[in-house]
Amino acid sequence: MLLRKALIFFMDFIYPPCCLICGKINKNNLCEECERLIYSKAKFKKSIKLKRKIYFKKQIYIFKYEDVVRKLIIDYKFRDKSHLYKLFSEIIIKNKKICRNLKSYDIIIPVPIHHKRKKERGFNQSELIAKYLATKLDSIKLENKVIIKKINNKKQSKLKKSERIENVKNVYEIINKEKIVNKRIILFDDIYTTGNTVNEISKLLKENGAKEIIVLTIAKD
Numbered sequence: 001m002l003l004r005k006a007l008i009f010f011m012d013f014i015y016p017p018c019c020l021i022c023g024k025i026n027k028n029n030l031c032e033e034c035e036r037l038i039y040s041k042a043k044f045k046k047s048i049k050l051k052r053k054i055y056f057k058k059q060i061y062i063f064k065y066e067d068v069v070r071k072l073i074i075d076y077k078f079r080d081k082s083h084l085y086k087l088f089s090e091i092i093i094k095n096k097k098i099c100r101n102l103k104s105y106d107i108i109i110p111v112p113i114h115h116k117r118k119k120e121r122g123f124n125q126s127e128l129i130a131k132y133l134a135t136k137l138d139s140i141k142l143e144n145k146v147i148i149k150k151i152n153n154k155k156q157s158k159l160k161k162s163e164r165i166e167n168v169k170n171v172y173e174i175i176n177k178e179k180i181v182n183k184r185i186i187l188f189d190d191i192y193t194t195g196n197t198v199n200e201i202s203k204l205l206k207e208n209g210a211k212e213i214i215v216l217t218i219a220k221d
């Protein structure tokens, strides 16, 4: 333990922790100024842009997936900055309009990732946030053992639009049906792009007895 602390101290000396946005030395990975900037960009937004049958009621998000927000999300998911889940969660919780919209729902389900990917990354980025939200929003319960991703499909971002609908079919499976019957559900994902993933999961949830689904994401591409 002591050795570990000494090592961290030593590493901080050579590579001092910096603000992820402006690069200034800051032990919190985000300086006050940049944190304010991020908060100023956080707005309640909603959309539905699918031209097909939609199985969720509406989609809510707080950021456009661009500039500093895009950078932070990439840092969060791919550059070992898992602690950023707290920042994103707090931004959601501090937005009164979002909280009002979420209040009437019973459970929150994070979009699952394949166990191989979870092992590579060490965490499911949506699960960390959903878990935090559930602890802070009293009436909403986390259900993270309801759906699994049984097939490690190709990344949606690597495919043509026409291939994306097929790519998410039969990839997810409901394993705990009794937990969703008659429930009002918040389906949480990090980024909303084409909506195919959340729509496919919403379809499954509905077919298995869910009452209503709302989609919540940090950002929309």
Ligand SMILES: [Zn+2]
Residues within 6 Å of the ligand: 019, 020, 021, 022, 023, 024, 030, 031, 032, 033, 034, 035
């Ligand atoms: Zn900064």
